[in-house]
Every structure is written in C-alpha cells, then in structure tokens.
Amino acid sequence: MVGDLFANERVLAFDLETTGIKTRTDKIVQYALIGSDACGTEISVEGLVNPGCLIPPRASEIHGIYNRDVMDAAPFVSHAQKMYDLMNGAIIVGHNVRRFDMPFLTTEFSRVGMLAPKPKAIIDTLEIVRKLKLPRPHNLGSLCNRHGVDLTNAHTAGADAAATLLLLWRVMKDNPQPFRQPILEIERWAIGQNISSDGSELGRGYDDLPPVDSAGRLRRDNENIILAFGRHRGKTIKQLVNSDLQYYNWLISSASGIDDEAIIELKAHVQ
Structure with missing residues (x-):
C-alpha cells in the first residue's frame, strides 16, 4: 500500500537544525534529505551550514x-542549488515541517536571492497524528518510541529525518484507511482542507462548486468530483470507490436517479 502510494515519486524526509525558532532571524546550521528518487535509488544528503553568526548555547x-x-x-x-534540485517537485516528509522547516528554508533562499523549491506535496507527520487523534504527546521522540522506531542521535537532522520517514510508514500501516487515496488528497485531508456543507472550513460550500448532474448532487472541485448528498457526503468519487464500492455501483446505476450523462462522466473519472 505504501509502496504504491509513493511509486514513481521522489520522496524525501527533510529536517533542519537551527540557531533558534524564529524563522525570520534565526539561521540553518544543519540539514538532511533522506529518501529515494522516482526509480528507487537511495538519496542521503546531509550538510553542516555556517550560519554567519554565533550559535546560542x-x-x-x-x-x-x-x-x-x-x-x-x-x-x-x-548548499542552495543542491537542495533546490532535490526538493523541487518532490514529496517532502517531515515532523512539523510545514510550520517550521519549510518556512526556515524559504527565508534562507530569500536571503540568497533564490526562489525556494516547490514540493509536489508536503506530508507532515505531526499534522497526520493530530488528524488521526493519536494519543499524546506528539513530539517526534515520543511517537517514535510508541511506534517502535529507533531515534538514536535525536535532534540531529539526519537521524530525525530518517526516523520521521519510518514513523510515517508505521502510522500508515496501523491506520490504512486515510491513505487509500492520491497523495495530494492525503495532504489536503491532513491539513483539514475538506469541503463542508456550510462552507465553514474553506469559506465555501457545495453551492459554490459547479454541478456535475442536473440535481446538483455531484459537484466538481478542480479535478475531483465530490458527493454532495447522502452518507458519503464530502467524499470524492475516487475515495468512494476505495471505501464503499457497493455504494459506488449503486450510484452509477439507474436506481440512483443520476443523469445518464453524469453517470458516463463518473465511470470515465475513475478509470
């Protein structure tokens, strides 16, 4: 399951060590990128960085x-060009990486007059364990200990990055249901970007999305088709196929009352 999810993708666990926690003023002193490229070749890049200032004790x-x-x-x-080449278009995995490591990296790239890399997706294990409501504490050390992941040399970039990647594997294995969808959908799920009926999460509701069928029971959200009714309301059609194939088969039958043209589009959408 995990292998299929990341097949043909460059997947890199990313971690930084810094002079402090202020992204605008503190500096990077170490980074690590651990994972593999699209053909499965191992990638392990670590580096010490001279921050140009003293490291606080x-x-x-x-x-x-x-x-x-x-x-x-x-x-x-x-180090910037090497990091850019590896991270741009990759799936980046990290613990609190969206709020800490990536903002730090963006600031450092800005300081040297370069655009920061743009990952294909960011999979943040802190976001995931919170979304799954796993028991606290949610710091990396506690989670690794609970899931049987060795974290020798904690708080070194290489060790933390490698442990985070293993932690993700264990969490996905123990909680497979949310990960039976495309990687970009997993990212949206983890950060809570789901369409709600009253628009409370994204500031928009189903009525703001263009209808697929004449009754508006199916809505289009960019490349996705979303159910706007019933017990699977809010799911994409592809999520529905993975979670309740029987319901999907009913949906594309004449018994559902969905327009024939919409049914044809649904069938084409999941092929």
Whole structure:
C-alpha cells in the first residue's frame, strides 16, 4: 500500500537544525534529505551550514552543534542549488515541517536571492497524528518510541529525518484507511482542507462548486468530483470507490436517479 502510494515519486524526509525558532532571524546550521528518487535509488544528503553568526548555547545543547563545528562549513548559498534540485517537485516528509522547516528554508533562499523549491506535496507527520487523534504527546521522540522506531542521535537532522520517514510508514500501516487515496488528497485531508456543507472550513460550500448532474448532487472541485448528498457526503468519487464500492455501483446505476450523462462522466473519472 505504501509502496504504491509513493511509486514513481521522489520522496524525501527533510529536517533542519537551527540557531533558534524564529524563522525570520534565526539561521540553518544543519540539514538532511533522506529518501529515494522516482526509480528507487537511495538519496542521503546531509550538510553542516555556517550560519554567519554565533550559535546560542541553548540551541547547541539541544542539537549538539557548536560554533567550532560550523566554523569551516560552507554558507547556505553553497548548499542552495543542491537542495533546490532535490526538493523541487518532490514529496517532502517531515515532523512539523510545514510550520517550521519549510518556512526556515524559504527565508534562507530569500536571503540568497533564490526562489525556494516547490514540493509536489508536503506530508507532515505531526499534522497526520493530530488528524488521526493519536494519543499524546506528539513530539517526534515520543511517537517514535510508541511506534517502535529507533531515534538514536535525536535532534540531529539526519537521524530525525530518517526516523520521521519510518514513523510515517508505521502510522500508515496501523491506520490504512486515510491513505487509500492520491497523495495530494492525503495532504489536503491532513491539513483539514475538506469541503463542508456550510462552507465553514474553506469559506465555501457545495453551492459554490459547479454541478456535475442536473440535481446538483455531484459537484466538481478542480479535478475531483465530490458527493454532495447522502452518507458519503464530502467524499470524492475516487475515495468512494476505495471505501464503499457497493455504494459506488449503486450510484452509477439507474436506481440512483443520476443523469445518464453524469453517470458516463463518473465511470470515465475513475478509470
């Protein structure tokens, strides 16, 4: 299941160690990208970065990187192109990566006058465990311990990145249902971007989406077709096929009352 989800994709676990937690003023001191490319070749890239400033003692106590360690390291600009080439268009996996690591990276790219890489999708394990309502605490160390993932050398970028990738695998194996959909749908699910009947989540409801059938029971959301009625309301047709094939078969039958033209489109949509 996991292999199929990431087939033919570059998948990289991403982690940073920094001088602090302020994305606008603090700097990167270490990064790691661990995973594989679209043909399955292993990728393991780690680097120390000279931040151009002193590393506060408190930060060094956490990640174990001291000023002497980065004294002769290259500045971020020397790492930027390599990171861009690897991350642009890739599926990026990380723990709190959307709110911490990616904003830090974007700021560093801005400082050197470059556009930041644009991943195909960001799969954040913190978002996922919260969405699944798994028991707290949700810090990486506690989650890895609970799921049997070794996290030796915690708070080094390489160890954290590798552990996050394994954690994702374990969580997906233990909770397969949400992951039986395309990767972009998983990302939307994790961050809560679901169409609601009253528009409370995205500021829009079903009535704002163009209808597929004459009664408006099916709605179009970009490339997706969404059910706007019944017990599967809010699901895409592809999600429905994976979760309740019997209901889908009823939907495309004459008994559902859906227009013939809409039924033809539904069948073509899932092929």
